Ligand SMILES: Nc1nc2c(c(=O)[nH]1)N[C@H]1C(S)=C(S)[C@@H](COP(=O)(O)OP(=O)(O)OC[C@H]3O[C@@H](n4cnc5c(N)ncnc54)[C@H](O)[C@@H]3O)O[C@H]1N2
């Protein structure tokens with residue numbers, strides 16, 4: 001059972017209300033250490049995060065190898081064709097000067113080979129081959145691609161299809177990756193319905209599907225999506241189920257049916273984040289009790305997406321031991337104004353050398369975010385057209 005370890009270097013201090021957005025994100029990123037490693041087959045490794053660096057187990061190519069179909073030749077031309085060598089059938093005797101062996105791409109060249117000449121450059125008449133001789137042509141030298149111990153990928157890298165192919169080429173059958181954090185999603189709100197058309201006063205659940213997709217995209221696994229009726233006891237019991245992270249939506253503000261603060265208090269949870277100075281997404285919580293973390297996200301769907309990017313995504317990246325990707329900063333243009341004391345988070349579309357605000361973003365609607373490819377972090381000191389950090393949206 002993967003358990004998030006709290007980094008020894010980050011003591012949990014009681015949450016200050018309305019943390020600066022950047023500070024909230026940093027706290028979440030430093031809160032947990034990587035989960036345990038597990039060994040998986042290459043076939044199961046796509047998207048996982050490397051728990052150790054990957055190194056080659058082989059020399060590649062294993063010996064000097066023909067890079068073209070043609071003739072392995074020794075000495076000056078012409079060459080008498082005296083044999084043949086195919087991939088997987090290494091020559092047992094050396095090639096003598098003045099002779100040639102037919103050779104296929106990928107076959108080990110016989111000892112004594114000076115060059116490989118491709119069929120297209122040769123003239124062959126009655127068992128004699130001639131071609132201009134260029135020493136060492138079309139021969140891949142032993143170990144020119146990999147040597148045992150060569151680094152294939154650093155720890156913390158996400159496994160891609162190319163890396164799986166490379167690892168197999170390098171002789172590996174399994175690799176050590178981080179356990180996927182198990183994330184439970186608790187959707188609260190008596191008005192929230194899971195499917196079909198909502199009646200007046202009801203609303204279709206946007207957050208179960210949104211968070212499921214975000215969790216899976218982040219390399220974690222959804223342990224369950226639970227719709228809870230508003231009520232402290234249901235929430236308390238649901239928070240006790242096994243998970244590395246519990247996401248709770250629609251219960252982090254101050255309304256009559258927002259029970260998360262009281263329930264966490266009753267459970268003796270430690271609050272790391274309790275309110276963030278950003279718009280939207282201000283009512284956010286990050287707390288820990290026992291081995292599990294709880295992120296309280298606003299019920300407004302776009303605000304919940306911002307809450308995810310602020311506290312949940314960095315925490316999961318830490319549990320996965322994921323190497324941080326360099327911040328992307330681009331000039332941002334469009335209809336947006338910086339706030340005096342808080343960060344504004346706006347959906348943008350990127351175009352080569354800049355990003356443009358997608359109009360119409362509102363806390364309760366995902367329409368603008370769905371048309372965007374990133375969220376721009378508009379700091380109080382930002383000026384129109386100035387640079388802003390971009391958080392990618394998948
Ligand atoms: N007195 C105050 N009231 C509010 C504050 C505040 O600081 N003081 N903050 C406002 C902000 S900002 C937000 S955001 C919301 C967040 O409140 P909750 O997290 O408690 O969420 P709810 O009140 O339950 O819902 C807000 C809104 O979102 C709809 N919703 C909820 N869940 C879903 C879902 N799964 N899918 C789609 N839509 C959902 C819900 O029906 C409400 O319309 O609080 C403000 N109030």
Ligand code: MOO
Nearest residue numbers: 280281282303363
């Ligand atoms: O910040 Mo709320 O999160 O504006 O909708």
